[in-house]
Amino acid sequence: MRYLPHTGEDIAEMLAITGHKHLDELFSHIPEAVRYQGDMGIPEPLSEWALTEHFQRLGANTKAATARAVLLGAGSYSHHIPAVIPSLINRSEFLTAYTPYQPEMAQGTLQGIFEYQNLTARLLGMEVANASMYDGASALAEALLMALRISRKKSTVAIASAIHPHYREVVYSYLRAGSFGIVELPTGPDGRTDLSGLQDIDDLAAVALQSPNFFGVIEDLEAAGDLIHGGDALFIASFSEPFAYGLLRSPGSCGADIVCGEGQRFGMSQSFGGPGLGMFACGRKFQRNMPGRLVGETVDLEGRRGWVLTLSTREQHIRREKATSNICSNQGICALTAAAYMASLGSTGLRRVAGLNYDKAAYLRESLIGAGASPLFSGPTFNEFCLTFKEDFTPIRKRLLERGIVAGVELGRFYREYAGSYLFCVTETASRAVLDEVIEEVR
Amino acid sequence: MRYLPHTGEDIAEMLAITGHKHLDELFSHIPEAVRYQGDMGIPEPLSEWALTEHFQRLGANTKAATARAVLLGAGSYSHHIPAVIPSLINRSEFLTAYTPYQPEMAQGTLQGIFEYQNLTARLLGMEVANASMYDGASALAEALLMALRISRKKSTVAIASAIHPHYREVVYSYLRAGSFGIVELPTGPDGRTDLSGLQDIDDLAAVALQSPNFFGVIEDLEAAGDLIHGGDALFIASFSEPFAYGLLRSPGSCGADIVCGEGQRFGMSQSFGGPGLGMFACGRKFQRNMPGRLVGETVDLEGRRGWVLTLSTREQHIRREKATSNICSNQGICALTAAAYMASLGSTGLRRVAGLNYDKAAYLRESLIGAGASPLFSGPTFNEFCLTFKEDFTPIRKRLLERGIVAGVELGRFYREYAGSYLFCVTETASRAVLDEVIEEVR
Amino acid sequence: MTVHGPGTSGLILDEPLLWEKGKSGRTAFSMPDQDVPEVADRLDDKLLGAGPDFPDLSEMDLVRHYTRLSSWNFGIDTGMYPLGSCTMKYNPKINEKMVTTAGIATAHPLLADELSQGVLQVLHELQYFLGAVTGMDSVSLQPAAGAQGELAGMLIFAAYFREKGEKRTKILIPDTAHGTNPASAALSGFTPVALQSGPDGTLDVESVAVLMDAETVGIMLTNPNTLGLFEESILEITAIVHQKGGLVYGDGANMNAVMGMVDYKRCGVDVMHLNLHKTFSSPHGGGGPGAGPICVVSELEKFLPQPHIVKKDGYYQLEHDCPDSIGRLHAFYGNFAVLVRAYCYILSMGAENLKKATQLAVLNANYVRESLRQALHLAYETPCMHECVFSDKLQQKHGVSTLDMAKRLIDHGYHPPTIYFPLVVSGAIMIEPTETESKEDLDRFIAVFKGIIREAREDGERLRQAPTRTRLRRLDETLAARKPCLTG
Amino acid sequence: MTVHGPGTSGLILDEPLLWEKGKSGRTAFSMPDQDVPEVADRLDDKLLGAGPDFPDLSEMDLVRHYTRLSSWNFGIDTGMYPLGSCTMKYNPKINEKMVTTAGIATAHPLLADELSQGVLQVLHELQYFLGAVTGMDSVSLQPAAGAQGELAGMLIFAAYFREKGEKRTKILIPDTAHGTNPASAALSGFTPVALQSGPDGTLDVESVAVLMDAETVGIMLTNPNTLGLFEESILEITAIVHQKGGLVYGDGANMNAVMGMVDYKRCGVDVMHLNLHKTFSSPHGGGGPGAGPICVVSELEKFLPQPHIVKKDGYYQLEHDCPDSIGRLHAFYGNFAVLVRAYCYILSMGAENLKKATQLAVLNANYVRESLRQALHLAYETPCMHECVFSDKLQQKHGVSTLDMAKRLIDHGYHPPTIYFPLVVSGAIMIEPTETESKEDLDRFIAVFKGIIREAREDGERLRQAPTRTRLRRLDETLAARKPCLTG
Ligand SMILES: Cc1ncc(COP(=O)(O)O)c(C=O)c1O
């Protein structure tokens, strides 16, 4: 086997040193009663060539692959990835390194993550960001736990029902163990979160909103922030589509205390939803309450600038059960990818691509409304929007699918009250020709 | 444009230094009469995404791509390429470097090419090898020119007609300018070169054979070498399928003076025939007559082993019109690839893959003969062989093509006398299932 | 005669921070066509921002930036990386290629099952394979890393006792456990109770018997443990826990030591996680992503995170409606591309080579253990599995610490072992060579390490100054923590 | 104040030769299934060999070997590479991806035209583009590098005069020409006659007029020439050559200086080659492969290498039967994958950006020229195009040579310029920055170079000892040539 370098001779020589007669003797202290019985029932090894053929078949069986366009967002967005990004990030010095515990051998990873922290903070308008969380969903859960830690005596949090339903599910899983109260805030007719009930909630540690929210509607974060802070709660802003911040005001500039969300769209392939990248940022005053790893600047023996993992006393390695989180391995290479991607766009590029997303989505939205659909919500949107159709959309959707276009997620799956309405997404990867085909089919 | 870093401001500042008013003024000394008129009539720039779509279409229009099996050799062979090979060789330090003129910055390339020279010499059973020629065809032409240089007063060469027809064409192009005689040696009924006429050729500087030859037949190189040397000519051995040397005796051990051939099968994709890799080796006594670059061992100021380009006084940089060849840029990264590929196989792997080629080809050959075909030649073969069919093979070939199997090259295209016979190739990439389909169709 | 490792020094290029480069107006991004009308007033001024202040770079700028940064890093592909507890084995290149297969890389996670059969097949088969390797009954691939696997396990513990109506709050965790274990337990509402390991580095049945009570949900143990030792009393321990109504959690991060050798279900483990970025060769990416699938006995299957991935009538499906499930832990189905790599690895290896890998990993560790035990203090005499733990006890008298020896290894071109972990061994040096290191490479490493130990006696200052061949010398970690600068 | 380049030093790993590694029985190759019977006696003993003695390595061995070797190398992606006459511009990554497209990478060269339309389209369109860029009428893509393009051109010269029944044997070649020019001419049976360049570095019309006679096939010139200067008398020169019945060959290796600015047909050039691995961004691969397409005026089209690639009735075809062709130069159609990269580059740039690239390349060269001309002796005052040539004239008195300055640049992290070429400038330093270097990077390079020149005055020994930051110091080239060791 090409991964196993030992020749028969090597093994014999080594056993002579270790004082064992054969390889099995190395395991002789393992009680018989717990020994594996028989073989493992795994298929015979596939050669590289057989494996490649197998994957060709698997890929072909994922019909998503052959779709011409997937006008679907709902937490996973199709964005262009420049060829430079994988070719740089897949360099083995980055890819095959462990967590940078030995900073002298890992300055590449460390500077790369430090840059990620910085660009993330800039994107979100926050002071500090961590080295990553698993994904947008667990980042939100950790943000709520962090807010509860900061607010100490309070034990209730409020989350918008317009937050991605899966993110909310993860919040419930994470918060279940503590005896916390979770209140869901309703969605108004404009598709924005209705905060009018906030003042009636006692003991409120934090309020979490997502913007653009699951319906694609841009929340009025500034107004929300004022209200939330008025109630002396912490304001958590979540997101699933960071491209929006190429156009929108950053959550930080709207007063958010913790901002967290999903960064997969910054250079990672969609890959059936993972790996993602949990982006996580907060104000400097909260940095010691943050979950996750942090890279910080320092100097070497000769005074030269360098980077190390820092503030690790918050972490489980040292704090064990008192850690701010249990997270250890995070999404290192994803963070590095996101930094490279943000840098590949630059201010100029992000602005333009975000604008293009807006324009393309607006084009489809307005055209479909022109063709008889009605907006489910009146609020402003970025690259996602919800529509209701006069007639059943199912057969149209099926016909489009036959032409290789996947259009819209049915909302009933997530919100019974909106059954029959659809959530569409249009990014810069959708050509006008495809959009026109959709419009034609609806007309 | 993302490849052009200059901002308007940069340009203005730089022009201020160079003393020009605008960019066009940098060209003001170019006579009007030779200026380019109008624009260049090249399409508007394609974005990375449009280019990718364009290539998807181009790839799909190359129906070869979707073939399930191409049982075709004739100078271009399908062999498996381990994923490690491109992932290592595409490292930008190798790929984006120039020729290693500054050895202190290019020890990677230099050691890599030195290793290539060594492994090539081992493969071919020769003492030295150069850093590469363009391809097998021009390598043969250069070998003949080298032999003519060595033999000084003689001006005739003999080449087997069983050498790849394209290689022979290139030989004619290269040798046309000198007033050399070229004699073609006939092919006997066993498919081997008939050397009986050799002694009648006067003034013979060199004789070139290919083994396995174009018909797939393995020449008796040792006997040929004795004959050729008996006539005081140099013996040049050419090849188009180096995998054969995993099983066969090396040309060097059969007495060849110069060995040259095509190395693309060692890790490069077929890519419509190029880039290839001209492998070129000879005895040490001829090394100063060799064309092409050479990497040699030396030491640095502190006595540490290192590598440099050497014996460059043979080359055009220094010798100009008296150089042993005009070759300058060669096939650097292809040579590096071939070395990595040879090392990935090792003795053990090459032996086994070569055996597999033999066995698979034998399986198809014997089965088709069993199904009624007859061998065109009686000589031994490796992974290619020629067959004649009782009935016209064209409709069978067409039916196979419809099933995605490309089987055989018609020989009439290259040798009028063998019209209607076909040259087949079976490598380790052909599965038995495919071979059985072919057999079934012929039966 | 001094033996040198491969480490030397050579030309390396410096590179500033991204935002110290570039010029406004550049971009490395290829702009797609604006083929729809540009909307003039896109949004209300109240919502519209200026966009973040990112550096604008050309493609060449970007390429050089990351190319140079990479040259300051060290990966498995660079050299030996015997980081204990991390299983830094070779990461096959073919796996990296497979994840980019069209359909695998591009699958949207919310497409209907009938459009996702290929990717669902990967997940379903991988679940099966991991069950087969561990001996456990059911698997969920959702946890994004080992620690999230632990969390899933702890949540299952909680769900189990909730269903049984038992209120238990404590959990036994050995003092050798990885820090994530107590942290995950705490996150799930349990109070860890530290179990002291015995003088031989393994657990003592008695102390488990004493501490395991009706208020305790069970035990969370690592086997082989983080000292690289097999808990030989595993059966007695799990029997006690079960007898007292508790459950057994197994941290399977060290699975590389026992593939095909140990059956965790037979050990009495009820829930365990695996670290695919260790045992199953998925690259660690300088800190992730990993994948921490969780395996359970059939009794606990219903509690696994949802959606479940099932096969019915030859058709792969996502089952969303799992009323007993602990719920969802990931926005979709976990770190899919990491799972794909592990799947490729298992398919490439087959059962026999997986077992062989384990045997060779253990052989390599024993070989290093025997070869260095004269020179370094061996923490425990207990037979070791895939890693061995030494300490700096013998070097302290020369004023040389574990850290100094580790840093000196860097100069020789080796990544240091894990140091100062587990905490129970003072000045621990934990070496896990893994099976993909050859005997020659081990021999050289051993000789170099012996040379360093000699140096510790003769020229300790040289070690305290190390590393000297790296672009930067030792970094001031105290300063970084005292005055945190996290964004520059 | 000294300005430092990015060069510094850091950890680099040594690595032995391939055959100093490994162990018999290993292999890094994944063995396909033996799904047919193994033939017992494959071949006659007389034919059967033992197979070569290759080292047997594991996949990990192989990966580390090349990873480490790569770290001793420097490419465009590492840093600035202002190698004159080589046009070391950025090599776009997207082009590397495009060549791997299924169908593009896998095409067998002997498949019928109807199965090869996609690849033939690439070739046909590229022929058209290169004709458009140069202004020439017809193109063949077959030559595998610049030198083979020259050979093709010279063979066309020969064919042309053969057809005309004229026996001419000499050819005029300027003394500044690249060595391949005289070598290619000689290979084609012509005797080069050296044309001295004038005091301003360009050709003198008079000397052409004197030497061009009825025995001379014509002239082989490079424009801009290898000093980076535009031959302003080009029209007069080509007129004389044509008047005397000769032909004009243009070495187009320096096309990067004139895209969209100069029309070679209007210059009077009859045949020219291009270096796609220079002007058109195909990476040089540490020595190739390149591609040296040849462009001709319509009168000479019939002589182009065969097969010709044509389009008839919307259908791409290989035309094999070209009776006047000089024949074949490559086993198939040239270095196809290199051609694909150039094609991608042209499609990505479009006409406007190609012209812009030229303008910026010339701007960059002029900027360096103006910035360094006080410190270094400028060889010619003639306005420069894409590169500028200095010499070590001012430094000689300090005992510092061009070589010393070049080696010192290495320590600062720059690839040295081309040195000691062209031969007409003693101690030449030829700097070609290309358009993909930014102003900031040029400024730093200039400042560093000035610093080195200062050092030459103050501490020449430092330069003579350079480089000191590389893994190896200066290498003994004399020893290598005196006792050639070519295979170890
Ligand atoms: C024994 C053990 N358990 C758990 C973990 C945590 O795994 P992860 O880092 O994937 O969260 C580790 C990883 O370092 C470990 O070594």
Ligand SMILES: Cc1ncc(COP(=O)(O)O)c(C=O)c1O
């Ligand atoms: C001016 C000039 N002509 C010709 C050549 C030869 O090109 P190639 O190396 O591709 O054969 C070169 C390359 O160095 C050159 O600079």
